[in-house]
Amino acid sequence: MSVDIKIVEEAKQPLTMHPKKFGMWLFMVTVFMVFAALSSAYIVRRAEGNWTYFELPALFWVNTVVILISSATLHWAYLSAKRDNLESVKIAMIITTVLGVGFMFGQYFAWIELVTNSIHLVGNPSGSFVYIISGLHGLHVLGGVIYLLILLGATQKGLVHSKSLNRIEMCATYWHFLGGLWLYLFLFLLLYR
Numbered sequence: 234m235s236v237d238i239k240i241v242e243e244a245k246q247p248l249t250m251h252p253k254k255f256g257m258w259l260f261m262v263t264v265f266m267v268f269a270a271l272s273s274a275y276i277v278r279r280a281e282g283n284w285t286y287f288e289l290p291a292l293f294w295v296n297t298v299v300i301l302i303s304s305a306t307l308h309w310a311y312l313s314a315k316r317d318n319l320e321s322v323k324i325a326m327i328i329t330t331v332l333g334v335g336f337m338f339g340q341y342f343a344w345i346e347l348v349t350n351s352i353h354l355v356g357n358p359s360g361s362f363v364y365i366i367s368g369l370h371g372l373h374v375l376g377g378v379i380y381l382l383i384l385l386g387a388t389q390k391g392l393v394h395s396k397s398l399n400r401i402e403m404c405a406t407y408w409h410f411l412g413g414l415w416l417y418l419f420l421f422l423l424l425y426r
Contacts, residue, residue: 290343303332
């Protein structure tokens with residue numbers, strides 16, 4: 234008589250991520266690939282010649298500082314939410330939102346500076362690339378500002394706290410991504426003028 238002994242292994246808990254977070258990460262990878270392709274196209278087109286060299290708008294420097302500070306204030310909001318310091322969350326979210334809107338206005342005025350210096354969207358490819366790269370990034374920042382405004386409304390209602398961090402985590406991740414992306418793009422444009 235044989236005895237069958239079955240060893241049953243307990244199933245391991247799979248690594249899981251909130252579906253919205255996963256979707257956001259896929260979106261950010263896609264955005265990164267688009268800007269990597271634009272960077273590559275920029276380098277290839279520049280090597281072909283017929284390239285106008287010009288100074289980038291001084292406001293790009295200011296905007297870089299603004300978006301980096303806004304990233305820090307959003308991190309402050311996140312840390313405050315983890316500690317249930319709701320008043321700090323509100324203040325940090327207001328500051329972050331104002332800085333995000335300020336970044337967008339700064340980019341608009343940087344474009345005006347480009348036009349004033351006779352750098353146009355249509356014309357030499359060097360100017361076209363600056364408009365396309367900064368404009369496409371600006372569209373993503375606009376989406377981020379809309380997300381900030383929605384989150385700001387939730388913080389004003391007390392809906393962002395230590396037991397409800399998903400929205401602010403996602404917003405912070407996306408906003409930090411946009412800040413890092415702008416830093417890369419700005420440095421890229423500086424180095425490959």
